[in-house]
Amino acid sequence: MHDDRKLVEARLERVLRERIRPAVHPLTTPLAVEIWSTPGEPVPVAEGLAAPTRPIAPGTPWGTPWGTSWFKVTGTVPAEWAGRTVEAVLDLGFTPRTPGFQCEGLVHAPDGTPVKGLHPRNNHVGVGSPVSGGERIHWRIEAASNPDLDASGVPFQPTPMGDKATAGDAPQYVLGEMRLAVFDETVWNLAMDLEVLGELMAELPVDGARRWEILRAVGRALDAVDLQDVNGTAQAARDELAGVLAAPAVPAAHRVSAVGHAHIDSAWLWPLRETVRKVARTASNMTQLIEDEPEFIFAMSQAQQFAWIKEHRPEVYARVKKAVADGRFVPVGGMWVESDTNMPGSEAMARQFVHGKRFFLEEFGIESDEAWLPDTFGFAAGLPQIIKAAGSTRLLTQKISWSRTNTFPHHTFFWEGIDGTRIFTHFPPVDSYNCEMTGRQLAHAAKNFKEKGVATRSLAPTGYGDGGGGTTREMVAKAARMRSLEGAAAVVWETPATFFSKAEAEYPNPPVWVGELYLELHRATLTSQAQTKRGNRRSESLLYEAELWAATATVRRGFPYPYEELDRIWKTVLLHQFHDILPGSSIAWVHREARETYARLAAELEGIIADAQRALAGDPSGGTEIVFNSAPHTRRSVPARGASAQATDGDGVTPVPRDGGGYVLDNGLLRVEIDGRGLVVSVYDRTGDREVIAPGQAANLLQLHPDFPNQWDAWDVDAFYRNVGSDLTEAADVRVDGGAVRIERVFGRSKAVQLLSVPADAKRLDIDTEVDWHEMEKFLKLAFPLDVKADRYASETQFGHVYRPTHQNTSWEWARFEACNHRFVHVEEPGWGVALVNDATYGHDVTRAVRTGADAGTTTTVRASLLRAPRYPDPETDQGVHRFHHALAPGATIGDAVREGHRANLPERRITGTTEAVAPLVAVDNDAVVVSAVKLADDRSGDLVVRLYEAHGGRARAIVRIDGFAIERAAPTDLLERPLPDAGPPTHADGGVVLALRPFQMVTLRLPRS
Template sequence: MHDNREHIEARINRFLRERLGGNLWKDRRAALIEVWEAPGEPVPFVQARAQEYRTFDTGQPWGAPWGTTWFRISGTVPGEWPGPESGPGQGDRPELLLDLGFSGDGPGFEAEALVYTPAGDIVKAVEPRNLHVPLGQGPGETFEFYVETASNPNLITGFTYAPTPMGDPATAGRAPLYVFRTADLALLDTTAWNLAQDFWTLNGLMHELPMDQPRRYEILRAMERAVTAVDPADVSGTAAAGREQLAGVLAQPAAASAHRIHAVGHAHIDSAWLWPVRETVRKVARTFANVLELMEQDPDFIFTASSAQQYAWLKQYYPELFARVVQRVREGRFVPTGGMWVEADTNMPGGEAMARQFVAGQRFFAENFGVEPEVVWLPDSFGYSAALPQIARAAGCRWFLTQKISWNDTNAMPHSTFSWEGIDGSRLFTHFPPVATYNAELSGQELARAQRQYAEKGFGNTSLVPFGWGDGGGGPTREMLAAAHRTASLEGSPKVKLSTPEQFFAAAQEELADPQVWSGELYLEFHRGTYTSQANTKQGNRRSEHLLREAELWAAAAALAGGTEYPYDALEQAWSTVLLQQFHDILPGTSIAWVHQEAERRYAEVAAGLQMLIENSARALLGPGGQVAALNAGPYPVAGIAAAGAGPVPAPTPWLWEREGGGWRITSGELSLRVDDAGLFRSLTEVPGGREVFLPDRPGNLFQLFRDTPNQWDAWDLDAHYRYSSKDLMQPDAMDLEPGSAGRVLRITRSFGNSSLLQRISLSPDGGAVEIEVDVDWHEQQKLLKLAFPLAVHADRAASEIQFGHIFRPTHANTSWDAARFETVAHRWIHVGEPGYGVAIANNSTYGHDTFREAVDGRICTTVRLSLLRGPLFPDPETDQGTHRFRFSLRPGAGIAEAVREGYRLNLPLRQVSGVSSTAVEPVLHVDNPAVVVEAVKLAEDRSGDVIVRLYEAHGGRARAVLRPAFGHDGVSATDLLERPVASDAVADGTGEPAGGVSLELRPFEILTLRFRRRPR
């Protein structure tokens, strides 16, 4: 009666560790193992089955990095064993146990396997903490399995993120990584197994209860009695007695006021990360196979999964498994969610690309499952654009979930459940699971944390816990389901209900009818380096997005003119590639070398295919001949405001550089720029007017090199302390006119460390902007290269382009929230201004920026710095090494309207097409208000031939405009992103407009999709 509590807990812990855990299976018997090693990339089952297998024994090494090894495992079920109909709680169950040499960590980061029958049917996967394969054979019957094993390297062993050559097949080597430990037939002792689950749940709950709670000691004493009741020499025979001692404390119901948890089974499967895309295809099959097998065992189990791309892979490569998923979807037990093609990054994809994530995702779910998810499911992306609420609502989504904001390094978000308002005023009912993980096991610690951290106490009492092994897949296990059943109503614990995302959100919205509102972006105070890492991947994305715009526009124009058929399949394939590579570990630059090498290769293929498509469409539209046409696919063509146009090739810019003192000067009718002997911009003034852009002691065009040694995640993080170690690159190697430029381009070269850069400076064709091209040969590691423009502008905020609009962020650090936002994302432009004057800086592939104010001799200077390159060591130690090209423009005297125009101009330059008979074509569309920007012109997804036009208000104010198509049509309607008619106040009455004109009235940043019904030919 007077035993010390610590002594009792020590006794319980040793019992669980040494007595019970090793006695869950009994009567182990070795199976026969044979092996065949695939010589290269993975092969289909049929090919693997046809190979010659050799004898293999446990204890032998196997598996070169990224290799595939097939094992054939066979044996005979002992005649005295029970049949296969048994399950947990139903008597002993025969199973095959496979240990491929696992480290004991969670699934997804080392060796994995998929088990087939000889007929090619998939049984389930084998992974760490999920070693068993059910035996369907009866006593005395033989069995045989083919086991496809992947020897994927464990790149974060012990959570150490060290540089490794394993992320690149060229440097990974061929030495075996694993030693095969076990292939045993065994009987699962279901009574002992259930006793272990009882202990796991109660022990976890006990340690979360306050020390003065009687319930804590009731559980402690019950577990003590259970340990006494179980004989270590006969665990199987006495496990039932142990369960009897725990039955009473397990039967005590939860309090009526207990926190309510919707436990949603899922598996976060990164579409690429520390493994290539091809391995993700197999991870999806393994995880979904585990889920389907678990559904056979537990009729209450429901599973949800996002990412249409992953279902599409399953359909393509594992059709039998996909058919089983379809059936479970019909039953409501396998629940597609998310509505997107992949769980994308939302900071860097362009507006139309974000829209297409939903168009492609929702279309796949509707066509294959007859469902349209209403939940945006992004647990692990690195911050969330303020444009997302409107885009999601336009795709039919009502709810949003993420867990990642719990990773903030400075400020805790004040809400668990709230209404998230985007830049246009659209709102999404949003939930941040207070459990603060998307890989929960439903442990006592996790459940208590969810209850403790739930922020809406007193207003609501419901949260969601996503459970299941994730990142590398794996999904829920039978142990997790056992925990869910035991905590359905358990005194001291939140109430746990197996559920779906939709069921949770419906319940949460009902109890929290008037949620608090969070307006603007959901900025992640962490992973700020993701705006810059892997510059080639980011450049490939930006270029692909604009090539797709051009390709769709010119293909639509050619089809409308009857010149050619619209290339639906080619465009759909290009979009699929680009959307996949916007996954939140590819586009952010946080994957292994193999992933980014493959991404760059695929971007090159997309570019080549789209370039050919554009030129073919243009020639079909303009006719064959010997002339050269300059095509403009931007919203502001040469001849008036329209969505497409063509014209003669422009004449060379007439403005020339002249020497001035030790530097150079160039002057147009709009600007005068002086560059000093260090290659810095000493003066930039408008002509006439004379407003100076730079202060005397703060010249522009300053390259700065910083030490970049994050505290944790190399490729992900840019920590604030980088600013304390910097070097200004002041002395150029040479500065002279670019050969062949006829005096129009100034060339500056610099060298630093092991790297060098070449800069070309000129003026834009209209003479109103400075154009800067930078070639960098980069060989630095753990360094950050930025380009700074300190501007003589007193700006308390900066405008940054995001999808379908822009967002304002403070340039000061008044609050901890402002200070934490020291690196931000912008798309094609960033603008700083004071009343009456502003400056726009545009780019063609840069996303990371920082903007801040400083006082210089009593005058305020607002500095804009663009982040060009980094050199992180993990997960790719060769990140960004090599050559890169960037383009920027600096336009003084600019407002938001000019910034928008500059961003499109730099990213959609005139395109010259030779071999045409005409050099002019009527634009497909005319818009009479530059605030209304046409983002996409294409033919409808349903292949009806209808024309889809997507446009938005870009300046942040209300806008009226008239849209005039240059093609015949039988009417126009507003649609959602899925191109279905919707009511819209934006399409005003067209009375009084010329025939064919559409009168529009748009709210600030409103997105409008129009469908023009085509007249039959």
């Protein structure tokens, strides 16, 4: 035989496309179709089933953007098809795009029972195998005409389609054919045989014997197919392939644990309400596939999505619960949603696991040991401790493979967090959370696997995701052929827990990666959609206050603790921390609703706080002003105010004119000079006897950069944005406004107004900024060039802080040109430092430069990222008014930074009553130990739960006291408030609980009220 390799490959591709795949359905007959379109939002199933319909023919446009249409599909199986396998092939008007980004449907029986989801690559519905002939078909399809936001073929273009309010009403789709069809399983299997062998052949060495063996077999099979009678000759063609398909994998073959998967974004290019339906469609398909394929295993994360099915599609949920009980449908991850992990605060990150794991335990009796975050945009260094404290020990993610500068050196390793906790971690080398079981993907996994020689296995999340769809029967068929196939990785369906157990057993001492898992991509998600980020931060702070004061009022006044309200609010906040909502990478509809939701939650939480504080304060007519301070630190040390301070009637000092223009703010601790441009040209720390601002430079400097990344508009900011920029130094107005200096700047189509003030008794410069933002594709920064020589700086993260270098010695440091902080950034020389704190921003950068001339000092510049203006997926991102609060704290230690960060986010509250003062319910005698939560136990036992952590990065001894009841027993617990089996009883002394904490250690104490 002398067949040319390229000719055989080309022949295979055409014969598959034009002859074999069409022959899978050799006989078809049309179904009758009628339609009813809802006038507004989706309606209940019963209403959709009962709605009047009108006939619609193939080729007819249908479906307004984000609309819902109910199709009535009827027909009869021809009598002559008796004994054959029959299915319906239902084409809603699918485009070549993958599932999840276009129209979808859910087929219902006449009684409303969900039958199966419809997606562009999974559009068949079984009728019978075999049929008797004469079976009557009557289905109703709830079809969503979700617009394809990239339908133009050019991705990431601004579009009004991302919000129902701006999308218009033009039909989005053209109805395709709706037919009954005979399913020829032999031809379908031939197609699967040829696809697997063709894909494998393409990945094998050109000069390898196995490739040519397959090539010859494929050639013989194609010769055996009569192109005019594919159905009659398919088995003969399969016989020619049997030998090469039977050749077993070599013992050293890479082992792939396939896990059915449908990574469904809880919101992204669709609103939350549509995700509810996407999950139901996908779960319907996966439970059906589980019934059809005995080896198939499907895993689904995000307790919120299970809860949606339970609430909205109980019939589907019943099927899910049965499959879970059978061990085939596996809840994984143990989190409420697959959240962002950079920006959620300490407690929010902990509650992701609390609420997720508790749901799985209560609903299924299952506790997932794996954190499952395939698509999250990088991982904060505090996460390992949280995972372990939730009772888990493993993590799976794939996203770091997207990094653009450096290739991560491991696929299986220990990840060590800031406190020393290590988590067994796996990055699937298939480099996809949407594996389709192609030969190319599996060959890539085997070649890419970094642990060759010491480990043999990896995991492949298999199925269409992002917008849902899940695993298909074709993927299962391909996996079956590669269970043991020479030249291919060996594939087996396994649960994540089984994979991890085997991986740990064969690789007990993997390498260790210490610190954050920084994604060298999607850095702009720390800034996009500023109001969503402010809503998240404010919600976290209000939840802390609500739990604290409700618990205090319950213990001291018998106040009814609002369990249900707090549980519901927490779950709503956690949902909005999903990795395309909080990061700002969803459509306009999502963020519009988020703003509305945050406003509603804030009002509700303010009400809970007010009611609890009123219960503590007593009769408001009492006339005594009571200060409620929610900040964790109850002690503070502030030097006495110097004689030069000029007190005002408020909390600040009065600005005085400055020689040469501008103003001076001086409270005896800090002297701040603001020039005529409204720029801070001097901040003098009187107690530290040194200048803060680098010589010849100005702080509080707004800087504007062009911002047009190469891809992923809302997600990315590329390093070249720094090449061009302008300093906003022109001021329209600089004047005194009460106890502050007011600066107004106009630039482009936007305006910024700032108020700069210095409190009377604190060493800090407060900066309140309001921006009326109307720029496009611009990036706004707030810069502070500091006269500090710092080789590294600290950023607050969950339960501590992480250090990052200020230099760029290697490509790893260079790639961190935009990073995340929570409430503070801190730079320090030995013995003296500066903190920049905030109330709502996360993105920032820190750079260093050595000055020339006689000074030759080092300038460390800290810049807070305020606003962006990307145009995709929301073309109006961040347009409008925004407010930010920052404070510059000279002479600050890490402890000062922690305290100032809490102060900026938890302002004092003052009300009148009859009580003289409200003492803290929980007191800690060491400022290095911070209280992150005070609440009542979730099991409603009435026990008090206190969570604390060491915040300075050193060892700390502290005594925890309760002012409200005697501590007779205290139990260290996990995050789910269950006693830790290996923890002995804590030491008691001086009426409190004694803690000895290692650096950044987090502890949860459960304190029964007896």
